[in-house]
Amino acid sequence: MSLTSPTPHNPEGQTAALRLSDEQIKAMQQVSLEMFNYLRSFCEERGLLLYLCGGCCIGALRNKGFIPWDDDIDVFMPRDDYEKLAEQWPLYADTERYSYVRSTKEMVTGDLMAKLCDNTTTCVTTYQQDKDIPQGLTLDILPLDGYPDSSWARRMQVVWALVFSLFNAQSIPKKHGGLLAWGSRILLSIIRAPGLRYRIWRYAERQMSKHRFGSTSAVTELCAGPGYMRNRYPVQAFETAREVEFEGQTAPVPVGAETYLSIAFGDFMQLPPSEKRVSHHEVAFLDLATPYRNYRGRVYLKDI
Numbered sequence: 215m216s217l218t219s220p221t222p223h224n225p226e227g228q229t230a231a232l233r234l235s236d237e238q239i240k241a242m243q244q245v246s247l248e249m250f251n252y253l254r255s256f257c258e259e260r261g262l263l264l265y266l267c268g269g270c271c272i273g274a275l276r277n278k279g280f281i282p283w284d285d286d287i288d289v290f291m292p293r294d295d296y297e298k299l300a301e302q303w304p305l306y307a308d309t310e311r312y313s314y315v316r317s318t319k320e321m322v323t324g325d326l327m328a329k330l331c332d333n334t335t336t337c338v339t340t341y342q343q344d345k346d347i348p349q350g351l352t353l354d355i356l357p358l359d360g361y362p363d364s365s366w367a368r369r370m371q372v373v374w375a376l377v378f379s380l381f382n383a384q385s386i387p388k389k390h391g392g393l394l395a396w397g398s399r400i401l402l403s404i405i406r407a408p409g410l411r412y413r414i415w416r417y418a419e420r421q422m423s424k425h426r427f428g429s430t431s432a433v434t435e436l437c438a439g440p441g442y443m444r445n446r447y448p449v450q451a452f453e454t455a456r457e458v459e460f461e462g463q464t465a466p467v468p469v470g471a472e473t474y475l476s477i478a479f480g481d482f483m484q485l486p487p488s489e490k491r492v493s494h495h496e497v498a499f500l501d502l503a504t505p506y507r508n509y510r511g512r513v514y515l516k517d518i
Contacts, residue, residue: 231496279461292427296357326437340496349506360425361432374422381415
């Protein structure tokens with residue numbers, strides 16, 4: 215397996231994102247595929263359903279593998295299986311190699327979803343350099359929740375999802391402005407106690423996810439930001455997975471992958487403009503050959 219060599223700091227400062235080379239992206243894809251294969255085997259052994267989503271799902275159908283400029287893997291899981299994975303991972307997984315990472319009362323990751331982290335690597339993002347969390351290459355795991363049939367219940371679900379997003383991440387995403395950003399700043403300035411913030415987002419998470427996957431005619435994603443939580447997908451598209459070719463092997467995608475992708479991305483088989491064919495992850499430091507713990511205090515948490 216090819217690995218990248220350490221990438222030096224950007225001379226303009228720690229917060230600047232690196233411009234990843236094709237070699238680095240390919241190495242990240244290889245490590246991500248190994249992580250995915252381990253996760254998939256773990257879930258199959260325990261009867262947990264997962265499927266590729268987002269760019270990897272597009273790549274599976276359009277490229278029979280990774281989109282060339284995509285540097286990671288994302289998966290969907292029905293909410294019940296998503297929570298079972300959280301319970302079973304520390305009991306049965308190789309936690310020496312792979313950490314299950316998700317915000318807790320004691321640890322705020324800045325991400326709304328759960329992740330797997332390869333502990334033998336280092337991949338520090340620009341927005342997590344000040345966080346004492348696993349800082350290896352990660353794989354995103356996003357839950358799918360029921361989309362309520364009642365319009366009132368749906369509005370309340372979105373409200374709770376926005377509350378969850380704010381107090382779970384405890385930051386204002388750079389892409390959001392206007393009234394949403396203004397109100398979010400005020401709420402975070404008023405409610406500062408970590409324990410209270412935790413209780414708020416845990417309650418909001420329970421409220422937004424109380425419509426179980428399979429109990430409604432549609433499903434939605436609530437942990438990928440406001441842009442995606444508005445999407446309504448027919449539940450039939452996710453009832454099971456089907457195998458498609460992916461990087462010389464097979465990988466599961468939703469049985470109705472084309473329906474899901476059309477709703478989420480439009481004409482997903484059409485290549486984007488050349489200027490958008492770039493990695494969307496802001497990597498500040500990358501070394502796939504060295505455990506992230508070796509860089510604590512030097513690359514991340516530099517003030518300790």
